[in-house]
Amino acid sequence: MKRSIARIGAPVAVAALALTAMGGAGLASASTSHASQPTYTIAYEGPLSGGNAQLGLNMKFAVQLAVSQANAGTTFGKLAFKLKFLAADDGGSATQSPSTAQSLIGNKSVIAVVGPAFSGATKAAEPLFHAANLATVSPSATNPALATQGWSNFFRVVADDNAQGPGDATYAVKKLGAKKIYTVDDASSYAVGLVQAFDQKAQQLGATVTHQEAPGTTQCQAGTGNVQQYGALATQIQSSHDPVTFYAGYYCDFALLAKALRADGYSGQLLSDDGSLDPHYVSEAGTSVASGTVISCACTNLTKAKADTTFSSKFKKLAGFAVGTYSAEAYDASNTIIATLKKLGTASIKRSAVVKGLHSIVYTGLTKTVHFQKNGNIAGSTVYEYKVENGNIVELGPVNQLVG
């Protein structure tokens, strides 16, 4: 009996000793680093797994790059604090995102969040972020309703669908001269808002709009739909003889619809949005089908501006792949946060101070000058149109210039 107690007791005592030792060491090191320089964590929340992971990764590495450059002093000079980067995966889904948000809120060193990336995920997580007064700057959530909820901590560096949808509609009616337009959405919260804004503007400009909802397919992991639905849908669009078809959704399903339409002999103009702005659209639809498709985005072409080339090459070195949709926006969002932190000075910065600071910050980024309206939307909203030519997606220019 005695021996057995000793046998249990000895390891427990050793473990306890080890714990105190570790605890002591931990405390000591923490206090020394605190004394000289505070450390803040900038977190990124977006899909890092699942079907839309590529979009999430495009942004993740941009945030990571911005943080490491700031620490090295290349972008903002010498800073009074150290920055840490933390990536949190929400799978792009509204069900997963609240728990991801909760873990970021619980992490006391997180001072601001870049993201969430998707509109649905943002909608689900933002009440939590708002309650914790933790600033979130999304590079890509474009659903208009997000800015109308009174979330003072919500910011985004892209124009919302109220800019993109009407921009597309203006292009279709004024530039392409379409009197009749067929619109299709994939039933996602992003696409539904976008297509409503499009339909409204197109009708206002005098066009007749026929609208249909075709849920994203399981094949594309975008909903409950079936690939076979596009045969019948293409037949209906073809028999409408509408000269323009606008698709609100993502590239994978758009490619399937485009193929079905062309195989059915439809020769009208295909139009889509930033969810389709991906080289995979061209590879999945095939060059001949994709050719001529016009795709819009509230984001600008990266390789165009000269200042971007260093960003692009650094990004590629870090990520192992080239910059993609929303990389530059994520980079700008991160740097806007860092600029705000810098402005707040040397004293220990609170989460609420960052929210307040973001409301007044003016920061010139790669894609635009970032300045937020009161509701968190970016001030000014330019929509750019792109076109698929010879298998490449090239920028045509801002809609307001194209329409003239």
Add this chain to the structure above:
Amino acid sequence: MCFTQNFWNLVVSGLYDGFLYALIALGYTLVYGVLQLINFAHSEVFMSGGFASYFILHALVGTNQPTGLASVGYVALGVLGGGAGGAAIAFLLERVAYRPLRRRNAPRLAFLISAIGASYFLYNLAGKEFGRNALEIPTLFTNGPVFSVFGATVQTIYVVTAIAALIMLVIVDRVVAMTRLGKGIRAVAQDAETASLMGVPIDRVISQTFIIGGLLGGAAGFLFGLNAGVIFTMGFTPALKAFTAAVLGGIGNIRGAVLGGLLLGIVENLGVACTQASWRDVVAFGILVLVLLIRPTGLLGEQLGRAA
């Protein structure tokens, strides 16, 4: 009004969907016939066929589009390659996921769980190994309108699918009706115990049944992939629909599966003529429930042996 507009167009593209459903449905029906078991991993047999044909054609054709007779040859090769891939996976499934359970006289539910587990394993493995984006099977022919019936345009891919499917369906029907192997399948389906007493090697017959189902399902994976590309999630909905078709026609009944597949394809398409694409499944499954209320055993009843 909406029903008559585009009527023939919708029937034609519905038939195309239907042929794919029929090919997949046969895999469910054959296995159900011999084992009274729904092989819920059949969706991954379908997917494996798609990937097998992709890798073969990608290596042989690349980016050069073949023409004329070469096109026909490559399509045939795709069908065979897809079939072989599907058959290999179906054979393995039976060996790994079902036979050990059968040896231990496991309850039916265990088979179901084993099937679902195998399905999850296979499609996640495919996603991990082959990537999360669709892979495009090289273009084997230019798809477009070929001719029209009653004003409905018939595309190249419809013709290719219909011909390939018809050939395979007729062969399977004849094999089950006339060969020694078919006799074995029918015998096991009617009464496995008696069949084994009469000297039918049950294990071998079951293996062969999985292989036949795999051949058809894998070939369907290729034909489907020709249009939509191959991706690890490709099996889910088509296989669910094919299962529906098999039940609609009478599960365990070969001609019933074909009839169910074709009907389901057409009904789905005509259903959306008056509504929207998002109502497709509501219409299809509504009709399935109605049919089953009136004929609980499906349109053609359920005996594999007698109907074939």
